[in-house]
Amino acid sequence: MRLETLRFGINDPAPHLTPDVAVLDTNTGNLCSFCGQPAGLHAMRIGNAFSCVLCGLVQSLHRTTIDEELRLIWLPEMSQAALNVMVRQIHIDLQELGESVYCDDTPKSSEGMRTVLYTAQRILRERSETIAERLGSSRASDLADALTVLVDRHVGLQNLPWGGLRAFPTGRFYVGGVNAYGKIISSWRGNTEASMKEVA
Numbered sequence: 757m758r759l760e761t762l763r764f765g766i767n768d769p770a771p772h773l774t775p776d777v778a779v780l781d782t783n784t785g786n787l788c789s790f791c792g793q794p795a796g797l798h799a800m801r802i803g804n805a806f807s808c809v810l811c812g813l814v815q816s817l818h819r820t821t822i823d824e825e826l827r828l829i830w831l832p833e834m835s836q837a838a839l840n841v842m843v844r845q846i847h848i849d850l851q852e853l854g855e856s857v858y859c860d861d862t863p864k865s866s867e868g869m870r871t872v873l874y875t876a877q878r879i880l881r882e883r884s885e886t887i888a889e890r891l892g893s894s895r896a897s898d899l900a901d902a903l904t905v906l907v908d909r910h911v912g913l914q915n916l917p918w919g920g921l922r923a924f925p926t927g928r929f930y931v932g933g934v935n936a937y938g939k940i941i942s943s944w945r946g947n948t949e950a951s952m953k954e955v956a
């Protein structure tokens with residue numbers, strides 16, 4: 757399967773360390789400045805921009821949970837923003853089917869779209885083997901360490917040849933030590949607004 761080259765013309769988040777990333781507790785209703793999708797619950801504020809967690813993670817490699825949340829992959833066919841939009845849709849579809857969204861899990865059955873969704877996720881996940889061959893590691897924290905060294909040497913990160921390096925979201929996002937990613941997907945599906953209306 758060859759993935760189409762997709763470019764959305766929106767800011768493409770490059771992997772880097774942003775010191776002033778704030779994870780918000782609420783659903784702001786803002787669109788993500790990087791992929792153009794609804795930012796949803798636990799959106800991140802990066803400077804003046806709002807980011808969904810998928811685009812925000814790429815810029816938050818200093819997180820202590822980052823190796824649980826991201827894996828480095830080699831995917832030159834697709835921009836980081838396009839990858840994030842595709843992974844978001846896979847996760848939304850899996851949650852609607854009542855399946856785990858975590859990339860290492862397997863579906864409970866092969867009914868409906870499950871096999872297609874898990875196969876797409878597996879193909880992306882397996883691209884981490886290519887990056888491990890090229891860089892010696894597919895751990896996001898190792899990239900964070902390397903970037904810290906480059907920043908100390910005053911290397912302009914935006915000028916680095918990123919090539920096909922991408923960060924693949926695993927299907928987890930931790931807030932206060934708890935995996936909150938399922939609630940975040942629900943907010944993307946609009947369930948947060950629906951439940952708030954029901955309460956009102």
Ligand SMILES: [Zn+2]
Binds near residue numbers: 811
């Ligand atoms: Zn985004």
